[in-house]
Amino acid sequence: MKGRTPTRILRAVVLATMLLAAGCDMVGVKHVTSRQYASQRRSDVLSTRTLSDTTVQTLNVVALSQDECAANFPRCTNTLLYTDGLDDERRLSALSELWLAYALQQSDRAKTVDDQALNDYLQAARYAYAYLFYTARNPGERAFETRQSQVLDFYNYAVQQSVGSFFRRLPELGTDWSSKPVAGWNLLRPNTDVYLGSGDYIPSELIPSAGLRFIGLRNTYRRDGFGSEFVAVGAAPADTSQVWREPNYVPLTAVLEFPGDTLASVLNTDSVRVYAKNPYLDNSIELDHQTIPLAANFTAPYGVWLARSGFARQSIRSLLGRGGISKPQVLLMQPYDPDRLTVVMLHGLASSPEAWINVVNEVMGDEQLRRTYQVWEVYYPTNVPVAVNLRQIRQALDETLRHFDPSGKAVASNHMVLIGHSMGGVIARLLVSSSDDKLWNVVPERADLAAADKQRLRERLAPYLQFSPMPQVTRAVFLAAPHRGTPVARWKLARWFGGLIRLPLTLLEEAKNIADAAQGKSGVPTTPTQLPNSIDNLSDTDPFIKASSTLPISSNVHYHTIVGVYKPKGALPDSDDGVVPYASSHLEGADSELAVPSWHDVQETPQAIIELRRILRLHASTLHCLQPETGTQQPCSSGTH
CATH class of the missing domain: 3.40.50.1820 (Alpha/Beta hydrolase fold, catalytic domain)
Known part of the structure; x- marks a missing residue:
């Protein structure tokens, strides 16, 4: 009997430990500051270069981690795309952010938007586009949701990078944009109403407005909405004898459309169309039978024009x-x-x-x-x-x-x-x-x-x-x-x-x-x-x-x-x-x-x-x-x- 005492004691200790563990709370409560609250809700790959909490939680649902996605990106995105248990909104918004994160890494590595990065940006834009227009709820029903604001930012930034890359490739794209695929995508002929004066519709320079800040202008006047904002710069007028000068710094809002009648057709298309809209004329754009407000920056063209004018020296x-x-x-x-x-x-x-x-x-x-x-x-x-x-x-x-x-x-x-x-x-x-x-x-x-x-x-x-x-x-x-x-x-x-x-x-x-x-x-x-x-x-x-x-x-x-x-x-x-x-x-x-x-x-x-x-x-x-x-x-x- 005495020889069995240590064994009995050990069993009793183990049993007591298990019972105590079973009775302990597995969930704790932590209070966060208002700054931490805002950061958790709003931080994403664009603001902090880390995935948003929403995307991380979506990965958890399908038993994935950020490290696993970084190690095997195709497996990660395919798992998200085809695993049950996620609704379309969660699936598509997470895919848009993941592709955007991958594109940013590619751009940082190559120091430019090469074919790989361009494809990644287009994928990010397409998943964001599908989330906005081809899920059960329309954008108006999600108007107060932080997630939709994030996805709209993903789309607009991906459009900015993609359209900027298209512009740099204009010499090889030609006038019809359909001579050959670019980064595996078929570029449909652009739709534009942006006029740069002197019969010119093709900018000589395209500057993203989002990265511009002006000294001397008290305010920047924008219109929130869909699309990426640019300053389109036209060539200097050939005829300097005329007394009028049409503006060669004008606002341009770029939109990418991925053709398709259903979610499946949008996700399977390899075509994309660029819309270059004049926000002075266009307050909105029709997409998927919906009227969508267009983003615009009206101050940026004026600021760039003034900064480059040399008026101060000329006037004296x-x-x-x-x-x-x-x-x-x-x-x-x-x-x-x-x-x-x-x-x-x-x-x-x-x-x-x-x-x-x-x-x-x-x-x-x-x-x-x-x-x-x-x-x-x-x-x-x-x-x-x-x-x-x-x-x-x-x-x-x-x-x-x-x-x-x-x-x-x-x-x-x-x-x-x-x-x-x-x-x-x-x-x-x-x-x-x-x-x-x-x-x-x-x-x-x-x-x-x-x-x-x-x-x-x-x-x-x-x-x-x-x-x-x-x-x-x-x-x-x-x-x-x-x-x-x-x-x-x-x-x-x-x-x-x-x-x-x-x-x-x-x-x-x-x-x-x-x-x-x-x-x-x-x-x-x-x-x-x-x-x-x-x-x-x-x-x-x-x-x-x-x-x-x-x-x-x-x-x-x-x-x-x-x-x-x-x-x-x-x-x-x-x-x-x-x-x-x-x-x-x-x-x-x-x-x-x-x-x-x-x-x-x-x-x-x-x-x-x-x-x-x-x-x-x-x-x-x-x-x-x-x-x-x-x-x-x-x-x-x-x-x-």
């Missing part, structure tokens, strides 16, 4: 008459649309389209305004006299309108809005004013000038001193505009800087001819007349600016003023923006006036931008283009007034 050179722009140009910010109202923006002295950096982005970042308006920016040399710029800008706008709408009946050609800052505001005001015969007294002429000489003088000066309002314009906004000039132009520093300005030789020759006509050319040498430059013109003592400030604005035009108040010293009438006195920028009869605490660059302030948005909404609603209560777009009137 142009002001000094030492290169840069020599004639006004009309720059279209979006592809021309005959059914959108047109906003024309004119910058000020020593400036360029960079004056509107945030104005254009913020105003057109408004979805309703973007659907209603298109923006043109006038880029002009700021060294020449106001009257010369007025004439040349009017010619440039008229020529642009005739080119795009010869009949003048399009919405774009009627009820236009002018927005001008500083000297651009002065020019904008004169574009909607009548001169009649009120400016002739600014030109000195001999009292005994012969009738023939007077007629010759009038013929030479008429293009600069006789003008009528642009009939296409029915609203204008003037920001910090020195309509009556500014004493700053008389300051010693301003006069010194003005002395550095060179005027174009052709303009100097024209001035000499005008001076000769004013004196009566009789073979007797005349004293050369000093032609004023733009800084001279902006003085509050300049004859032209004083005379033009009294010209009446067309009764067909509603106008508004926005003024800056810099360090107010008393009542508003006694204030200024550091450059322009309130008394010069104020206009009687304006529909509205907003005073903003600001330096002269008032156009960049949030208050001014909000006011511009308000005015543009008012203009559109007055024309029944936009219903303020609902924000729905209505057909605009295209008739002239």
